[in-house]
Amino acid sequence: MADCTIRVNPNGPYRVTGPATLTDPQGNETVIEEGRGVSLCRCGASTNKPYCDGTHSRIGFAAAEAAVQKSGS
Numbered sequence: 001m002a003d004c005t006i007r008v009n010p011n012g013p014y015r016v017t018g019p020a021t022l023t024d025p026q027g028n029e030t031v032i033e034e035g036r037g038v039s040l041c042r043c044g045a046s047t048n049k050p051y052c053d054g055t056h057s058r059i060g061f062a063a064a065e066a067a068v069q070k071s072g073s
Contacts, residue, residue, distance in 0.1 A: 002034050012042070
């Protein structure tokens, strides 16, 4: 079985390729089958959350360059 992968697209969504399980706040699960993928919203403006609908490109979303490490870790 393959591993789940998550790719961070520059100024775009997170691309999740299964196998994986996505669980919403109500506990409903969506299974992402091996080799299949979904794009998850990162800009917060999608009308189809948690999925990306391309709004990031229309609003000029600019992501941080990289994650900031917590000091003292």
